[in-house]
Amino acid sequence: xxxxxxxxxxxxxxxxxxxxxxxxxxxxxxxxxxxxxxxxxxxxxxxxxxxxxxxxxxxxxxxxxxxxxxxxxxxxxxxxxxxxxxxxxxxxxxxxxxxxxxxxxxxxxxxxxxxxxxxxxxxxxxxxxxxxxxxxxxxxxxxxxxxxxxxxxxxxxxxxxxxxxxxxxxxxxxxxxxxxxxxxxxxxxxxxxxxxxxxxxxxxxxxxxxxxxxxxxxxxxxxxxxxxxxxxxxxxxxxxxxxxxxxxxxxxxxxxxxxxxxxxxxxxxxxxxxxxxxxxxxxxxxxxxxxxxxxxxxxxxxxxxxxxxxxxxxxxxxxxxxxxxxxxxxxxxxxxxxxxxxxxxxxxxxxxxxxxxxxxxxxxxxxxxxxxxxxxxxxxxxxxxxxxxxxxxxxxxxxxxxxxxxxxxxxxxxxxxxxxxxxxxxxxxxxxxxxxxxxxxxxxxxxxxxxxxxxxxxxxxxxxxxxxxxxxxxxxxxxxxxxxxxxxxxxxxxxxxxxxx
Amino acid sequence: xxxxxxxxxxxxxxxxxxxxxxxxxxxxxxxxxxxxxxxxxxxxxxxxxxxxxxxxxxxxxxxxxxxxxxxxxxxxxxxxxxxxxxxxxxxxxxxxxxxxxxxxxxxxxxxxxxxxxxxxxxxxxxxxxxxxxxxxxxxxxxxxxxxxxxxxxxxxxxxxxxxxxxxxxxxxxxxxxxxxxxxxxxxxxxxxxxxxxxxxxxxxxxxxxxxxxxxxxxxxxxxxxxxxxxxxxxxxxxxxxxxxxxxxxxxxxxxxxxxx
Numbered sequence: 001x002x003x004x005x006x007x008x009x010x011x012x013x014x015x016x017x018x019x020x021x022x023x024x025x026x027x028x029x030x031x032x033x034x035x036x037x038x039x040x041x042x043x044x045x046x047x048x049x050x051x052x053x054x055x056x057x058x059x060x061x062x063x064x065x066x067x068x069x070x071x072x073x074x075x076x077x078x079x080x081x082x083x084x085x086x087x088x089x090x091x092x093x094x095x096x097x098x099x100x101x102x103x104x105x106x107x108x109x110x111x112x113x114x115x116x117x118x119x120x121x122x123x124x125x126x127x128x129x130x131x132x133x134x135x136x137x138x139x140x141x142x143x144x145x146x147x148x149x150x151x152x153x154x155x156x157x158x159x160x161x162x163x164x165x166x167x168x169x170x171x172x173x174x175x176x177x178x179x180x181x182x183x184x185x186x187x188x189x190x191x192x193x194x195x196x197x198x199x200x201x202x203x204x205x206x207x208x209x210x211x212x213x214x215x216x217x218x219x220x221x222x223x224x225x226x227x228x229x230x231x232x233x234x235x236x237x238x239x240x241x242x243x244x245x246x247x248x249x250x251x252x253x254x255x256x257x258x259x260x261x262x263x264x265x266x267x268x269x270x271x272x273x274x275x276x277x278x279x280x281x282x283x284x285x286x287x288x289x290x291x292x293x294x295x296x297x298x299x300x301x302x303x304x305x306x307x308x309x310x311x312x313x314x315x316x317x318x319x320x321x322x323x324x325x326x327x328x329x330x331x332x333x334x335x336x337x338x339x340x341x342x343x344x345x346x347x348x349x350x351x352x353x354x355x356x357x358x359x360x361x362x363x364x365x366x367x368x369x370x371x372x373x374x375x376x377x378x379x380x381x382x383x384x385x386x387x388x389x390x391x392x393x394x395x396x397x398x399x400x401x402x403x404x405x406x407x408x409x410x411x412x413x414x415x416x417x418x419x420x421x422x423x424x425x426x427x428x429x430x431x432x433x434x435x436x437x438x439x440x441x442x443x444x445x446x447x448x449x450x451x452x453x454x455x456x457x458x459x460x461x462x463x464x465x466x467x468x469x470x471x472x473x474x475x476x477x478x479x480x481x482x483x484x485x486x487x488x489x490x491x492x493x494x495x496x497x498x499x500x501x
Numbered sequence: 502x503x504x505x506x507x508x509x510x511x512x513x514x515x516x517x518x519x520x521x522x523x524x525x526x527x528x529x530x531x532x533x534x535x536x537x538x539x540x541x542x543x544x545x546x547x548x549x550x551x552x553x554x555x556x557x558x559x560x561x562x563x564x565x566x567x568x569x570x571x572x573x574x575x576x577x578x579x580x581x582x583x584x585x586x587x588x589x590x591x592x593x594x595x596x597x598x599x600x601x602x603x604x605x606x607x608x609x610x611x612x613x614x615x616x617x618x619x620x621x622x623x624x625x626x627x628x629x630x631x632x633x634x635x636x637x638x639x640x641x642x643x644x645x646x647x648x649x650x651x652x653x654x655x656x657x658x659x660x661x662x663x664x665x666x667x668x669x670x671x672x673x674x675x676x677x678x679x680x681x682x683x684x685x686x687x688x689x690x691x692x693x694x695x696x697x698x699x700x701x702x703x704x705x706x707x708x709x710x711x712x713x714x715x716x717x718x719x720x721x722x723x724x725x726x727x728x729x730x731x732x733x734x735x736x737x738x739x740x741x742x743x744x745x746x747x748x749x750x751x752x753x754x755x756x757x758x759x760x761x
Binding site for chain 1: 733744748
């Protein structure tokens, strides 16, 4: 059988630290091809090349044995490739039916410039009945939940009968029932001889619909085969790869008394009834897949997002953290996952950024002591090896690693007792990474406690004393340093449970 | 060789011989005469000696006091390195401290610890540690180099071979990726190589100025270390190199502002 879509030696440099390398893959008609890999293994990037959002650096793409050039999403659409994104491309103010038939233009009578709403809605309702989707075709899309929008996206793709349909983690937000609907649609698409490329973190999806599996790791395809006779253990082994955790500068430091206790913390939908504690001088790791609630948890403890119920105790005393000012006053520091959006003032200079949470310390009554501010900044840029051309340039001109160190410096100066770091090393250069690990060490030896949120399993194993693995808003396992291994973390990340270990 | 070390040697020689000439020192220490003159100038500023044509004589009035040392410009860096090192030493550990000022700082830091056995060929380190009777000190035999107060030679190496330790803190003078870890004298390098053979874990300690420098004699290849302890301002390429080659790199600094 000839492949419908064939990728030959595709290479693409995504960033200085990550590229897709020599991707060779074949996709056959009527098959669901599941693409599995850890966070940031390159799954989405690869799909964006097929869908025309990214240009490949080199390599060839063949459709039905003919080489094609995909230079834009339009090119890709012309070929019959349709991609369902993690973020949506629906029109919020249009009805479901309008959204579904928008691209096929099936019911627009162009000569009269009118749309046959009646038949459009009735076909939409028939479609929903067929797949047991309980939605009214006339509802505006903006009223739908995240998962419902996902189903509308899939239904829309189904109506267009694409040659190739790419689904980027469609199942991660769906309930069991909704997943069933999704899998039924996929089965129908298979009957229509479409190629389904299904990106997933979840191994159970593979058993439900996969005909073929490919595993991506660090930008390379490391395994590709029909799914027959493939045990979950084998898949996890292939996904995880080498253990690189020994390169991390880890100091063994005896931890002290309990400093933070989180009791029955619930935040709307993302997570509920979380219980854990943190000891003085401890590095507590929190990991989980995208959407497991790890970032939301940090935002809730730091007071950015409201909590619905539950209590936070510091040093055994209940504290009511209503906002970030409360948490700073309680000596909690926080490094956000997206430092550009809410971690730094990109268009202010280094001293202003470093002293932002510390204005009380550097002001004498009403005025800021400029010379003190400068002295403080000079001291810390030297200590943290922050490289800059001019102290008073906007920090937007600095590298990501140096920006991250500035973000850390401000919490060091404010002498945070608890520092919550959300993906502190993502996308930064190795030298800065090493610096950040050493900054963490220094803070811990001086008595601070660290909550390190990361999806980099090596980093988690390399640096943490204890690790909470989150799965869909629950702690699926707490692992101590002696019990840490890549296999275990991944198993609890995808929640295979104890009997599979 | 670094200024502090050179100055220490010059002072030792002067105390011994009372006078010294520049060209002899220059050959002995393998540095230019200009450098020697600059060192002598510094010592003159401290009233330790008086410069003469082509040399220097010791000031008679100077009491020959062992504590009289020129301020070590890297003292703070060494202290920071030693505090990281002290976190690596646990009760019941048997360790090596090789000769050097940084290791001397480590010795001072671990004085409060109990049940530690230290094998060292540096008499200054041994003397520092001797104030705590809970620390067992083992000295090998050998030839005494009185300018550094260290032991070396065949006897030292043979003695060292009788032991096995869990961690060796090896202080070096130069680190580059091509030449690995280097020190100034052949005898020292040879002793250090014996130490590397009898340790489970090799921990290289060196302040940041030693990076990108090659000293006279090679101790070991760059990949032979398990851990490095230094300061944050080393060149980025070393941070990359050690991380990518699975060698733990500790960069020590003090997060408390000095006196603020």
